[in-house]
Every structure is written in C-alpha cells, then in structure tokens.
Amino acid sequence: MEYKEKIKGRVWVITDPDGKLFPNIDTDMIFHNSYLAITDINEMGQYIFDNLEGWEDFAKKAQPGDIVVAGSNFGxxxxxxxxxxxxxxxxxxxxxxxxxxxxxxxxxxxxxxxLVRCDNLDTDKIQHMSEIEIDINSGEIKNVETGEIVAEAVPLSNVQKDILKSGSLFKYGKSALG
Amino acid sequence: MGKTILEKIFAKHSKDEVKPGNIIWLELDIRSARDFGGANVVKNFQREYPGEKVADPDKTFFTFDCVAPAVTIPYANNQQICRDWAVEQNVTVFDVDSGIGTHVLIDNGLSAPGTTVVGTDSHMNILGAVCAFGQGMGDQDIAFAFKTGKTWFEVPPTMKIEITGKYEYPTTAKDVTLAVIKKMGASGCLGKAVEYVGETVEKMSLNERITLCSMATEMGAIITLVTPNEDVDNYFREKGITYDIADLTPDADAEYIETVKVDVDGLEPQAAAPYAPDNVKSIKELEGTEINSVFLGSCTNGRYEDFATAAKIAEGNRVKPGVMFRANPSTRGEYGRLIKDGIFDTLFNAGVIMSHASCGGCASGQLGMTGAGEVQLSTSNRNFKGKQGDGQTYLVSPAVAMASAIEGKITLPK
Known part of the structure; x- marks a missing residue:
C-alpha cells in the first residue's frame, strides 16, 4: 500500500451486542473459512465481517477510505x-x-x-461514523470536526515503519537483505 | 544475563542481538505451506520473484491437510497449483494421504528439538511440544521465507506457566490444557513466549505435551515451549536425532516477565463451551447436555494414544444411535498403527466413522460441518461461532468424547 503519514477517514466503531468495543474478533468472524479457496484479492472484500454478529452488512456499506476501530486481540x-x-x-x-x-x-x-494500537480506546470519544485523522508520526488521533484528540497511538516499531514506507515485506526485504 | 529457551534457540539462528523487543533476522530450518494458503504462497512468490528458485528445496515443503482430498474444484485447483510448482522447484509435497502437517514434520524428524519452523498453519507453534520454534504465518511471510530462508521477528518476552499437582483418569492432558486456558483467557499470553514448567509438565509424555502445546494460539501466545524429557529424547533418538539438552534448558538467571501458577491437583474433566476456547466449564456442570455429533482427531488429540483412550471406552459399547461420530487420526503413520493394533476395528465396531489422516472436522469443508441447532463435541482446539458450521461445539478430551457418544449426552467417563 501507499505510505501516508496522515490518514483521514470516516470511522466504523465495531461494538458487540452489549455496546462495548467488540473483543477477540477472530479470523473466522472477519473472513469465514468457507471462502478460503478464493485467491483473488478483489473478491475478498465482500465477505469481510459477514460472520460477525451485528455487522454482517459491513462490506456492503463500507466505503474506500473508511477506518475501522474494534476491540482487543483483533484477528x-x-x-x-x-x-x-x-x-x-x-x-x-x-x-x-x-x-x-x-x-x-x-x-x-x-x-x-x-495497524494502529492504542492503550485505551474510549468509544465516547471516538464516535461511530465521525471523521478522524491519524498522525502516524505523533500517534495523535483527532476528531476532524472538533479538533479534539480522541486517542493516542502506541508508536509503530521500526520494522513496521520501514515496511510501511517501502510498501511491502518483499520490497523491504530486497533492500534490507540485499 | 541468562537466556530463556526461546532466546537460546533464536541466538543459534540469528546474527542479531537476541533480547526481548529487538527485531531480528531469523534463519529458518524448515519453511512450509499447507493447502490452505499454499496457492497464495505460490502466487505471491511468482509475482515477486518471477522465474526464480526457492532458497533451499530440501528445507521447503508443502503439507496438504485441510481439505484432503479436495472436495471442491477451487480447492482442487489450489492444490494442483502447489503440486505443479513443487515439481518445478524440486520441493517435496506431503500430499493428501499424509496427515496433519505439524505432526508429519515431527514424525519425519524434520522439526526436531531446537529447530526453527514456519508454515501457514496458525497452530505451527504446537512444535513447542518438542522444544522447536514453530510459527504460523500468512501467505506473504511464507513466500518470503521460501525465497530467502529467513524471516523478521520481534523477540517476545517470556513468561513461565508452572503446572503442579496430580490428577487421575478420566482427567487427561486435554483437561489440564483447558484449565490453563481458563486461567489465562483468550489474550492472557498475547505477544509472549511461554515456558511450561513444574512437576506435572515434566512428567508428561510427548503425546501429552503435544496436546498441551496445541492451544498456545488460543491464549494469544507466540509459542509455548517445554524442555524435552526422556520420552521426547527417546522418540528422537529412535530417529537418529540427538541434541544438547543445555541448548533447550533456560539459564538460571534468565529473565521472565511473569510467572503464573496453575494447580491441577484433583482436577476434574473440563470442556470449553460455545463459542470460545476459554469459556471453560467442568464436565459435571454440563452433564446431561444432549449431543448430536462427535469429532475425534485434530492436531490437539489425533494421535495413537488419543484413539487408544477412546477405544478402551468403546470396547463392547456402541455409539448411541442418532449420534454421528467422525474420527480422523493425525498422520498416516498413526493410522497404520491403529489398524495393526485393532483399535481401528474396535472404534469401527462401536459405530465410529473411521476416516483417513487429516485435519478432518476441524478445517471447514472436508468432513462434516454442523447444522443449526446441532450440538457437537470435538477434541480439537477451536469452537468459535461458525468455524465448524452453524451448530454449537464443545471442546473436550477423547475420553469425554467417547463416553458421551455412548450415552448421547455429555457424560463423565468412569
């Protein structure tokens, strides 16, 4: 993917039936094993979250540029x-x-x-369908409309930054390993 | 400063400084792909390294275990993509007759104690049972490993889980495993390596260690490692493999971020209730729950000893009519032993559908999904909603699985 230092977009706050950030969303809830024969990336998006209670229509409604917020141990x-x-x-x-x-x-x-990690995510601050901006360098995540800082990200590790900047593991590997 | 087991294994496989938090380049002894993910590994490799060869064909393998043999045309196509490419690259395929990849690697002496192994199976870290570093990875990671023989890895901190206490049959290693998961929860070991220690673990056979280490991923652990004991030494010595135990024993001054104690004294049989592996309850709490189907097998409980335990209970009994009981041994080798020793016959005569070696009911698509309203007991390691169909899955030991199948309801074995 193309590297961006600031990422701005509409946010999906994925909550569980109790209204809390949905924890432990496993890979079968994200992309169910019945679709595993698919190898074309363009066909994969339509099945995202179709096995996640309450969010089955996510793929139909999500738009390019959106950002997703969910609970701990995601994936x-x-x-x-x-x-x-x-x-x-x-x-x-x-x-x-x-x-x-x-x-x-x-x-x-x-x-x-x-992937952005935040130690404390507050769903009162990051609101579903609001527009936010992530600053990859400073870790600040703010509400675009109000300018309020709604979360602070844990800094990315060096390898994560290096691979993000080079665009993929393969490109990074060619430069890192020669 | 001293080193933990994982730090010792990494230090032998890297030129970089091995300490928690550091990112190192790790040399990989074995790199593999199963049929799930395999075709994508090939496609990634062909796109990124057109016309090039893998770093070392003798260290590169395919293990077909998920949909074995393929039951749909897309799965068949994907497997054939791997086979054709393997011929081109002179790479060995353990094909659909072989069994579960991790077990095939252990049984063939490829993932011996102290080795580093990656593959597209998220339970690759089961290899911690033989004190090897195993790690499940995605398609791009594995394509990169095929080409370079290396991977980047952040050295995780290590924690200790000390298991003490005595338990008796019908409690087994599976129940101990579930008791640990109950204590740690789904993310209790997230991003950490674990060393299992304590008298209870030291006594465990290779087979029991495999069960214990098969659910590392269900606690978020990078890997759970156990220093080999005599049973493990003998298993590998018979294959002509020896190692220096000092390389697989932590230093006295190794640093651990945490020690958790789990006392299993007098532990009773356990089950993970739907829909999470850490939703663990005692069998006594669940006794009487009616069941529709049972699956015996998987990398957690698919070995000879697991089938022998079930056969002992099945002897002279029959699975209750209306209960569908499916079984898949872990490898072709184990399958052969079950036939030779009459265990196959005992289970067959008890009404079990005895299938060939593979992941069986654990991976979707191959052998029997559950329908809405169906209650299944499974000896595997995951019961997430929808994973094995629309029904509900309880994770149990082989003993509980068989005793319950005979009664048609969740039952404590005698």
Missing part, C-alpha cells in the same frame, strides 16, 4: 492472510484496536497496511 485465530487482504480490497485505510493477534499483526505489517 486472533487462523493465519489467514485473506482476513487482512479483504480490508485492503475494500479500500479500508487503517485498523485501530487495543491489541492484535500476533499472526494477524504480521500479515498486515507485511502488506504495508497500517
């Missing part, structure tokens, strides 16, 4: 690259959560897809 479960690729295919610009499953995190980093 736990399988090593499924499609669960990252599907968001890229929909044109989602970034994912913000308190933590990610380890494999999911790598998969996103490797394709240059920005």
């Amino acid at each position: 736990c479960g399988s090593s499924r690259q499609q669960a990252v690729d599907g968001f890229v295919s929909l044109g989602i610009q970034a994912l913000i959560t308190e933590s990610f499953g380890a494999i999911y995190f790598r998969n996103a980093v490797n394709m240059g897809f920005p």
Whole structure:
C-alpha cells in the first residue's frame, strides 16, 4: 500500500451486542473459512465481517477510505492472510484496536497496511461514523470536526515503519537483505 | 544475563542481538505451506520473484491437510497449483494421504528439538511440544521465507506457566490444557513466549505435551515451549536425532516477565463451551447436555494414544444411535498403527466413522460441518461461532468424547 503519514477517514466503531468495543474478533468472524479457496484479492472484500454478529452488512456499506476501530486481540485465530487482504480490497485505510493477534499483526505489517494500537480506546470519544485523522508520526488521533484528540497511538516499531514506507515485506526485504 | 529457551534457540539462528523487543533476522530450518494458503504462497512468490528458485528445496515443503482430498474444484485447483510448482522447484509435497502437517514434520524428524519452523498453519507453534520454534504465518511471510530462508521477528518476552499437582483418569492432558486456558483467557499470553514448567509438565509424555502445546494460539501466545524429557529424547533418538539438552534448558538467571501458577491437583474433566476456547466449564456442570455429533482427531488429540483412550471406552459399547461420530487420526503413520493394533476395528465396531489422516472436522469443508441447532463435541482446539458450521461445539478430551457418544449426552467417563 501507499505510505501516508496522515490518514483521514470516516470511522466504523465495531461494538458487540452489549455496546462495548467488540473483543477477540477472530479470523473466522472477519473472513469465514468457507471462502478460503478464493485467491483473488478483489473478491475478498465482500465477505469481510459477514460472520460477525451485528455487522454482517459491513462490506456492503463500507466505503474506500473508511477506518475501522474494534476491540482487543483483533484477528486472533487462523493465519489467514485473506482476513487482512479483504480490508485492503475494500479500500479500508487503517485498523485501530487495543491489541492484535500476533499472526494477524504480521500479515498486515507485511502488506504495508497500517495497524494502529492504542492503550485505551474510549468509544465516547471516538464516535461511530465521525471523521478522524491519524498522525502516524505523533500517534495523535483527532476528531476532524472538533479538533479534539480522541486517542493516542502506541508508536509503530521500526520494522513496521520501514515496511510501511517501502510498501511491502518483499520490497523491504530486497533492500534490507540485499 | 541468562537466556530463556526461546532466546537460546533464536541466538543459534540469528546474527542479531537476541533480547526481548529487538527485531531480528531469523534463519529458518524448515519453511512450509499447507493447502490452505499454499496457492497464495505460490502466487505471491511468482509475482515477486518471477522465474526464480526457492532458497533451499530440501528445507521447503508443502503439507496438504485441510481439505484432503479436495472436495471442491477451487480447492482442487489450489492444490494442483502447489503440486505443479513443487515439481518445478524440486520441493517435496506431503500430499493428501499424509496427515496433519505439524505432526508429519515431527514424525519425519524434520522439526526436531531446537529447530526453527514456519508454515501457514496458525497452530505451527504446537512444535513447542518438542522444544522447536514453530510459527504460523500468512501467505506473504511464507513466500518470503521460501525465497530467502529467513524471516523478521520481534523477540517476545517470556513468561513461565508452572503446572503442579496430580490428577487421575478420566482427567487427561486435554483437561489440564483447558484449565490453563481458563486461567489465562483468550489474550492472557498475547505477544509472549511461554515456558511450561513444574512437576506435572515434566512428567508428561510427548503425546501429552503435544496436546498441551496445541492451544498456545488460543491464549494469544507466540509459542509455548517445554524442555524435552526422556520420552521426547527417546522418540528422537529412535530417529537418529540427538541434541544438547543445555541448548533447550533456560539459564538460571534468565529473565521472565511473569510467572503464573496453575494447580491441577484433583482436577476434574473440563470442556470449553460455545463459542470460545476459554469459556471453560467442568464436565459435571454440563452433564446431561444432549449431543448430536462427535469429532475425534485434530492436531490437539489425533494421535495413537488419543484413539487408544477412546477405544478402551468403546470396547463392547456402541455409539448411541442418532449420534454421528467422525474420527480422523493425525498422520498416516498413526493410522497404520491403529489398524495393526485393532483399535481401528474396535472404534469401527462401536459405530465410529473411521476416516483417513487429516485435519478432518476441524478445517471447514472436508468432513462434516454442523447444522443449526446441532450440538457437537470435538477434541480439537477451536469452537468459535461458525468455524465448524452453524451448530454449537464443545471442546473436550477423547475420553469425554467417547463416553458421551455412548450415552448421547455429555457424560463423565468412569
């Protein structure tokens, strides 16, 4: 993906049936195993979240440029690259959560897809369908309309930044390993 | 400063400084892809490295275990993409007859203690049972590993989980595993390496260690490692593989970020109720719940000993009519032993659908999904909503699975 230092977009705040940030969203809820034969990234987006209670129509309503906020341990479960690729295919610009499953995190980093970690996400501050801007360098996430800082991101690791800037693991590997 | 087990394994496979938080380039002894993900690995490789060869064909493998053999044309196409490319690259394919990739790698002596292994299976970290570093990765990571023999990795901090106490049959290693998950929760080990220690773990056989280490991912752990004991040493010695135990034992002054104690003294059989592996309850709380189907197998409980436990209970009994019982051994080797020793016959005669070695009901699409309203007992490691169909899945031990199948309801084995 193309590297951007500031990412601005409309935000989807993914909550569970109790209205809290949806925790432990696993790869089967993101991209169900019945679609695993798909290898064309352009076909993956339509199935994102269709097994996630309350968000089955996400893929139909999401627009390119949107940002997704969800609960902790996002992307736990399988090593499924499609669960990252599907968001890229929909044109989602970034994912913000308190933590990610380890494999999911790598998969996103490797394709240059920005995952943003915040220690404390407050859904009173980040409101569903509001417009926010993420500053990758400072970690500040603000509400575009009010200018209020709504969350602070944990700084990206060096490798995450390097891969983001080079665009993919493959490009990064060519320069890092020669 | 001393090193933990993982730090020792990494130090032998990297030129970079190994300490928690550092990102290192790690040399990989084995890089593999299963049929889920395999075709995407090939496509990534062909796009990024057109006309090029893998770094080392002898260290590169395909293991077909998810949809084995393929039941749909798209799956068949994907497998054939891998086979054709493997011929071109002179890479070995453990094809659809072989069984679960991680177990095939262990049984073939490829993922021996102290080795580093990656693959597209998120339970690759089960290899911690033999004190190897195994890691599940996505298609791009694996394509990169095929080409370079390396991967970048952030050295995780290590925590200890100390398991103490004695338990008796019908409590088994699976119940201990579920008790640990209950204590840690789905993200209790997120981003950490774990060393299992304590008298209970030290005594566990290779088979029991495999069960224990098969659910690392369900606690968010990068890997759970156990220093080999005599049973593990003997298993590998028979394959002509030896190693220096000092390389697989943490230093006395190694640093741990946390130690958690789990006492399993007198533990009773457990189950993970729908829809989360950490939603663990005692079988006594669930006794009497009517069931429709049972799955015995998976990387967690698909080995010879697991089937032998079930067969002992099945002897002279029959699965209750109306209950569908499916079973898949972990590997072709284990399958052969089950046939030779009469265990296949016992289970067959009890009404079990005895299928070939593979991931079976754990991976979708191959062998039996659950329908809405169906209650399934499974010896596998995941019961997420929708993973194995529209029904509800309880994760249990082979003993509970068989005892319950005979009664048609969740039952404590005698």
